[in-house]
Amino acid sequence: MKTLITTASAVAALFMAQASLSADDIAPEARLAAQHVAVMTCATCHGPQGRSIVPKFPALAGQHSKYLAAQLQAFKAQTRGDPDALGYMWGMAAPLNDEMIAALAAYYGAQSPGGGSAGDAGAIARGADIYANGVAAEGIPPCVACHGPGAVGTDEYPRLAGQHAQYLLKQLRSFQNNMRNVAVMHGVAQDLKANEMEAVATYLQSLR
Ligand code: HEC
Ligand code: HEC
Known part of the structure; x- marks a missing residue:
């Protein structure tokens, strides 16, 4: 029975990770947990709501949630292998389960993007x-x-x-x-x- 339940939730998590989720599709508890992680941990580098002001740290606000989830899975699987990915994001992504990844991706996807900035x-x-x-x-x-x-x-x-x-x-x-x-x-x-x-x-x- 336990195996069955585990399999069912693994399938559900896989579906969630692959589907493009809006913030509305995420269970309220998962949404709150993701918001907490985003504010307490990710914001240090990516800024509040993912509107980073430090050029080394990508803005996440308004990015497509399917893409964000795929990148978090790639950091976790250690297949996105740039030295900064390794140094900053492998450790961050390691403890995130599929549900948390989907919820974080939905959280950032739902934020409005920051403005651009002028250049030459x-x-x-x-x-x-x-x-x-x-x-x-x-x-x-x-x-x-x-x-x-x-x-x-x-x-x-x-x-x-x-x-x-x-x-x-x-x-x-x-x-x-x-x-x-x-x-x-x-x-x-x-x-x-x-x-x-x-x-x-x-x-x-x-x-x-
Ligand atoms: C200590 C700084 C730091 C923290 C904390 C951090 N990140 Fe990152 N993050 C980075 C850096 C640096 C990169 C760019 C890596 C590269 O250049 O390949 C990045 C890249 C990303 C990307 C890829 C963006 C893209 O456009 O491809 C995602 C998604 C991401 N982080 C999500 C998160 C989440 C979610 C958290 C919290 C669990 C988090 N990060 C915490 C530094 C950080
Ligand atoms: C044939 C389709 C295709 C074309 C054409 C294309 N891209 Fe991409 N690009 C992608 C895909 C797919 C990704 C996501 C890669 C991944 O999954 O990590 C991407 C990712 C990127 C990223 C990384 C974004 C991030 O947040 O880390 C940059 C930067 C980028 N492309 C720039 C460009 C530029 C500049 C051009 C034109 C010179 C271009 N792309 C043309 C398909 C394309």
Whole structure:
């Protein structure tokens, strides 16, 4: 009997982790527990409601919950392997069970994103062009094809709008050198030049 119950709740947890959950789909106790963890622990780096002000720490507010849950599972499984992921997030994610991961993801997904911040106008214009059109001569696809107009993302692709440029830039480098090993973004980033990465990151940070 115990095994049956364990299996049923494991299946339920798996379903929850995979489904894209709004805050309304999470049990009230799980929601409260996640809020407590977010405020007491995660806020130290990611800021209240996930609106981080430190450029090394990604903003989580308004990010798609399915993406957030997948990243927390990847830190926990130690498959997102950049040195900062290892140093900061493997330990944070290790004790989180599937229900807590789903509830934290729903919590941040339901927050309104913080504003973007201005940057060098030339870099923003160059970045906007790369985002919309890619760099055909270098085989770089338009980012908009996946991350969507305004870089607000979809259920399948993360929101990039308003994210810290420093964080975005580091992720692009990590995709390029496969420390963050994701085939689709390695393909996108492998031939991006440093100045192109900087331009597109500056552009994305400027969006609201
Ligand atoms: C001590 C600082 C610190 C704390 C505390 C912390 N994080 Fe993080 N978090 C980071 C850093 C740094 C990164 C970026 C890692 C990288 O560069 O790969 C990150 C990345 C993430 C990401 C990936 C975001 C993205 O856009 O891909 C998620 C999700 C996340 N953290 C959730 C949490 C949650 C939930 C908690 C609380 C349980 C938490 N973090 C606590 C520092 C922290
Ligand atoms: C074919 C679809 C596709 C295209 C085109 C694409 N991306 Fe992505 N991108 C993804 C996926 C999928 C992820 C999530 C990877 C993961 O699961 O860790 C992602 C993740 C990212 C991240 C990490 C976000 C975070 O919060 O950590 C950045 C930064 C990024 N993409 C930038 C870009 C830029 C810049 C371009 C254009 C030069 C681009 N992407 C084009 C699919 C795409």
